Amino acid sequence: MSPSTQDSTAPRGSLIRGLLFRIGLVVTVVIWATLSVPSFPLPLRWRYWWITRWCRIVALMVRYIGGIRLQINGLDNLPKDPGVMLAKHQSAWETLNLLPWFYPQSWVLKRELLKIPVFGWGLARLDPIAIDRNAGREALRQVIRQGTARLAQGHWVVIFPEGTRMDPGQRGRYQQGGALLACQAGVNVTPVAHNAGEHWPRQGVRLTPGVITVEIGPTIHTAGRTPAAVNREAEEWIESAMERLTDPRYRGC
Template identity: 45%
Template sequence: MFLFRSVLHLLWMVVTVVPWTLAVLLMSLVPPRNLAWWTAVNWFRVVMWGTRVILGVQVKVLGFEHLPVGKASAAVLLSNHQSTLETLLLPTLMPHPLAFVFKRELLKIPFFGWSMARLDMIHIDRESRTEAMKHVIAQGCRLLAQGTWVIMFPQGTRLPRGEKGTYQTAGTRLAVQSGAPVVPIAVATARCWPKDSFVKRPGVVTVSIGPLISSAGRDPKALMREVEAWIEAELRRIDPEAYPAA
């Protein structure tokens, strides 16, 4: 049954992404540029509807009150990464357009990648780490100044439930450089949408949004250690089954 529902959900994504890609491409030609983003978000909402109805995955969100308010507010969102689910879900939760930092190869994915190419995102070449860092900071500062929030996964890749990776400092370097506060986010999505698994399972996934952390006068490494400590502690609180030793 889980396999059948997973196949049905994949078909739902494939069928809906084509018209929405065309809509994003059209909206990207019309000012303001944010129209294309909110058009894409509507597709994310359609996918999440299918995730709830077809897969039986419910979402619990904590900490909405911690998000900055106001059209001119800036924020760098730093989240752990367990599955594809949070990349689809988080844009539907945020009141501002988001700019993901991702590798350029994803732009080659038919339809999905084509629409991403028309959005104001930060594409990087991970083979040149120094140049990638410069690009993230330059483009990130520009986007933050125009009201777009930047979201990054400091561990760099999806990790299985209960595993801890190395937190890189690109996100906190951007926050310090731009003066934007950091919003730490802990996601426990792998319990229903495991990494590298086609079969999804019903259940409840939790997203916890942490209190704002000021970047003013901070050392990026020390700031990342604070972000890491909050995320790892929060993961153990919202998904204790994944950390039996704790």
């Protein structure tokens, strides 16, 4: 999607809302990270609960500053036992705002994020799956090793199979790491689609008021199946759901 095409076909959003929201993010993350320092020595369950309260603050800012509401479909598909969640990646929104339904969760993220002052310190205390993306096959082994440990702790493991955020209407190559983890750990996959990028885009400052719609798909069972088959089923479901969720103004960009 070229910038010129996107600008001519898609809503431009509100610059004022976006600026106020970004200021709110910076201010609240500094305050909350500072308040969270005393929780660092506590057991993971307790410090996780406290530190992730910031995500609730972000959700409130999304609603009342951004003017963005939320609709969740498919809650009846949500399994009782945690597994691997494979989700569309368009925005920072899905990293922070799916916690109420997939709790607790561990994210697969770049190790460099843990070095960010204040924010990274708190993030590190949530026991994410931090990998070196330049490590090639070793990065995949890190995901399998750490992901299996997090699943054994009762955490959801959140993986964005496209590997990076995509603009609305775009589709990336689905990597098999998440499906491989699920198959090797003996857990199932839950696919998730959403249109968050239409309201909180991966680039720029503007926010577009409206409704973020999330669809939780049926459980994808892994027993006796190959990672390739599991990954293909997840991709087909997610991209089929995205055809329904994507605003027509973003299609074909």
